[in-house]
Amino acid sequence: MLATGSVILDRGLYFTKTSGMRSYCVSFRVPGEVLEGTFLSVDGPTRSIRPVSAADGPADTAQLVVGGNGHPVGRSDSEAAAVADLIAWTTEHFPGAEETHRWSAQDYESHNQIPFVGALPRGLGAIRFATGYAKWGLSNAPAAALRLTAEIIGVPWRERSGWMNTIGTRLTIPADLAKGAVEGAKVAAAATSGWVEAESRKVPVPAPDEGEGVVANRAGLPVGVSTVDGVTRAVSAVCTHLGGVLAWNDAECTWDCPLHASRFAPDGRRIEGPALEDLKELPRSGRAG
Numbered sequence: 001m002l003a004t005g006s007v008i009l010d011r012g013l014y015f016t017k018t019s020g021m022r023s024y025c026v027s028f029r030v031p032g033e034v035l036e037g038t039f040l041s042v043d044g045p046t047r048s049i050r051p052v053s054a055a056d057g058p059a060d061t062a063q064l065v066v067g068g069n070g071h072p073v074g075r076s077d078s079e080a081a082a083v084a085d086l087i088a089w090t091t092e093h094f095p096g097a098e099e100t101h102r103w104s105a106q107d108y109e110s111h112n113q114i115p116f117v118g119a120l121p122r123g124l125g126a127i128r129f130a131t132g133y134a135k136w137g138l139s140n141a142p143a144a145a146l147r148l149t150a151e152i153i154g155v156p157w158r159e160r161s162g163w164m165n166t167i168g169t170r171l172t173i174p175a176d177l178a179k180g181a182v183e184g185a186k187v188a189a190a191a192t193s194g195w196v197e198a199e200s201r202k203v204p205v206p207a208p209d210e211g212e213g214v215v216a217n218r219a220g221l222p223v224g225v226s227t228v229d230g231v232t233r234a235v236s237a238v239c240t241h242l243g244g245v246l247a248w249n250d251a252e253c254t255w256d257c258p259l260h261a262s263r264f265a266p267d268g269r270r271i272e273g274p275a276l277e278d279l280k281e282l283p284r285s286g287r288a289g
């Protein structure tokens with residue numbers, strides 16, 4: 001059973017059929033009455049607001065959680081700016097709000113927002129998977145689990161609930177194919193621009209400021225140089241999945257892949273798939289990268 005966010009076996013190429021999205025949440029202490037209810041904006045950029053209840057933890061820690069500013073992994077000019085924008089929006093609409101915590105999440109969505117659930121191709125029916133919950137994991141994950149359980153214990157189709165058959169049946173319509181083609185074009189553009197950009201900056205590069213990272217070219221190969229907690233490191237900036245050139249995430253100090261959303265720590269350790277291998281840590285050349 002593969003329940004790994006992105007499907008870690010390449011059979012079925014599901015990493016090309018889903019997009020990895022990162023989004024942000026910030027919790028706040030706010031003066032006065034806290035609004036009741038949960039809200040989601042209908043327009044962009046997304047704003048999602050919910051109060052913190054006593055069941056969530058001590059009420060004096062935070063009273064409000066605001067989320068939003070999602071974007072495809074590795075395709076943002078500045079993730080830190082996305083968080084700063086969320087905070088600025090909140091303090092404008094909730095004067096006196098003070099940040100208590102911030103965090104982010106990674107979700108996968110299919111081109112038509114319906115999860116993929118079922119048997120993995122070329123797995124002889126022995127490997128099942130579920131992915132693409134599109135931020136609705138609280139409902140889509142149990143639904144996927146019920147569908148997979150029904151498959152495994154052999155509940156006949158006609159005895160399953162209607163939704164159970166819908167969630168595991170791929171209906172491909174022209175609009176979905178068009179969305180898939182657009183995403184494919186964006187992936188192809190990111191694949192090319194990463195290599196071109198890396199080509200334009202040669203090592204050695206000056207050691208980046210704290211929390212920053214740059215990609216440069218060493219003997220024709222992209223190398224990622226970053227400084228985190230006072231340590232400047234160099235790693236291969238080529239994703240170990242299918243060779244995407246990684247981009248620095250300045251909110252979380254990670255190397256993120258703009259192609260299929262793998263992520264790596266500054267020392268090259270893998271954080272998220274579909275990549276299965278760490279990045280190679282490289283010696284630094286000269287005084288810096």
Ligand code: FES
Pocket residue numbers: 239240241242243244257258259260261262273274275
């Ligand atoms: S995740 Fe596929 S190339 Fe990086």
